[in-house]
Amino acid sequence: GAVVSQHPSWVICKSGTSVKIECRSLDFQATTMFWYRQFPKQSLMLMATSNEGSKATYEQGVEKDKFLINHASLTLSTLTVTSAHPEDSSFYICSAQRTGRDTGELFFGEGSRLTVL
Amino acid sequence: KQEVTQIPAALSVPEGENLVLNCSFTDSAIYNLQWFRQDPGKGLTSLLLIQSSQREQTSGRLNASLDKSSGRSTLYIAASQPGDSATYLCAPGTDKLIFGTGTRLQVFP
Numbered sequence: 025g026a027v028v029s030q031h032p033s034w035v036i037c038k039s040g041t042s043v044k045i046e047c048r049s050l051d052f053q054a055t056t057m058f059w060y061r062q063f064p065k066q067s068l069m070l071m072a073t074s075n076e077g078s079k080a081t082y083e084q085g086v087e088k089d090k091f092l093i094n095h096a097s098l099t100l101s102t103l104t105v106t107s108a109h110p111e112d113s114s115f116y117i118c119s120a121q122r123t124g125r126d127t128g129e130l131f132f133g134e135g136s137r138l139t140v141l
Numbered sequence: 142k143q144e145v146t147q148i149p150a151a152l153s154v155p156e157g158e159n160l161v162l163n164c165s166f167t168d169s170a171i172y173n174l175q176w177f178r179q180d181p182g183k184g185l186t187s188l189l190l191i192q193s194s195q196r197e198q199t200s201g202r203l204n205a206s207l208d209k210s211s212g213r214s215t216l217y218i219a220a221s222q223p224g225d226s227a228t229y230l231c232a233p234g235t236d237k238l239i240f241g242t243g244t245r246l247q248v249f250p
Contacts, residue, residue, distance in 0.1 A: 030184070058237060067230065068185075068240045117184055119238070130175065130238055132185040 026052045028120050030133030037108055038141055044104045045136045047118030053098035054120035058130070059091075062115040074101045108140045143168040145241035147231060153247040160218040162244045164231035169212045171233040176205050176216050178227040179243070185230065189216070221248045 027050040037043050047057055055076050060068040072093050073081040080093035090112075092104040101120075105112050115137050119130040144167045154160065164174075173192050177185040189198045189205040191214070197206040204217040214231055228245045232238040 060240075067242050070237060070239065073237055115182075119185075129173070129187065129190045130234075131187065132177070134184040135182075137182070 026120070026122060026131040028118065028131045028133040030118055030136050032136055033134060034137040034139075036139045036141065039109050040107055042104055042106045043108055043138060044102055045116055045118075045138075047101045047103070047120070047133055049099045049120040049122075049131070052120075052122045054101075054122060055098065056121045057095060057101040058119045058121075059093060059101075059103050060117045060119070062117060062135075068117060071103075105138065108138070110140045113138055113140045143233060143235065143239040145231065145233060145239055147229075147241040147244050149244060150242065151245040151247075153249065154221060156222055156248050156250055158221050158248075160221050160246070162216040162218070162229050162231075162246075164214040164216070164233075164241055166212045166214075166231075166233045166241075168233070168235070169209050171209065171235055173234045174205075174207055174214050175232045175234060175238065176203075176214075177230045177232065179230060180227050188229075218246075221246075223248050223250055 029048045031046045057074040059071045062068050070083050071086045074093045074095040076095045082088045095101040117135040119132045146165050148163045175190050176188045179185050191198045191207045202219040207214045226247050228243045230243045231241045
C-alpha cells in the first residue's frame with residue numbers, strides 16, 4: 025500500500041514560536057495533499073487543500089497567514105503554524121492522493137501532535 | 142455543504158458479535174466513499190474504498206455497502222474481535238474528503 029509519513033510525530037513549543045510539520049508520500053507521487061486538524065474526541069476538520077506548484081486552498085474560517093502551506097514537490101507538503109498559541113494545540117493529520125489514479129483513494133499520515141505552552 | 146452523520150456514536154459489544162455501523166451524507170454527488178479506522182492518538186488506516194458506481198466492497202470480515210442515491214453507507218463487521226476496538230470514520234469523497242463524526246467501537250473479551 026501507499027505510505028505517507030509525517031514528521032515530527034509530536035512537538036512541544038513555546039507560545040509565539042513557529043512550527044513546521046512535514047508530510048511526505050514515500051512511494052508515490054501526490055499532486056494533491058490535504059491537511060486536517062483534530063481536537064480530542066472529535067472528528068477531522070479539513071483545513072486546506074495543498075496542490076503541487078500552486079497556492080493552497082483554505083477552508084472557511086482557517087487563517088492562511090496563520091497556517092502556511094507549501095507543496096513544493098510531488099512528494100512533500102509542509103504546514104507551518106506561525107506564532108503558535110496554546111489554542112493551536114491539536115493533532116494535525118495530512119493525507120495524499122496518488123497522482124494519475126482515478127480512484128481518488130487517500131492515504132493518511134500518522135499525525136503530528138502539537139502542544140503549545 | 143456536505144454533512145456526514147454516523148450512527149451509533151459509540152458501541153460496546155462482547156466479541157463475536159456481528160456489527161452494523163451507519164453513515165449518512167447530505168450531498169450524493171460523490172466520487173467515492175472511504176471507511177477508515179483510527180486508533181487513539183494515531184492517524185487513519187484506510188479500510189475500504191467504494192467507487193460511486195459500486196454497491197459494495199469486501200475485505201476479510203469487513204463489508205461496506207453504498208446507496209449513493211439515498212446518501213447512505215453501511216459498514217458490516219463480522220465476528221468482532223477485541224482488536225477491532227477503534228473509532229470508525231466514513232468519508233464521502235468529492236474533490237475532498239469530509240469526515241463523519243465517527244463511531245467509537247469497543248469490543249470486549
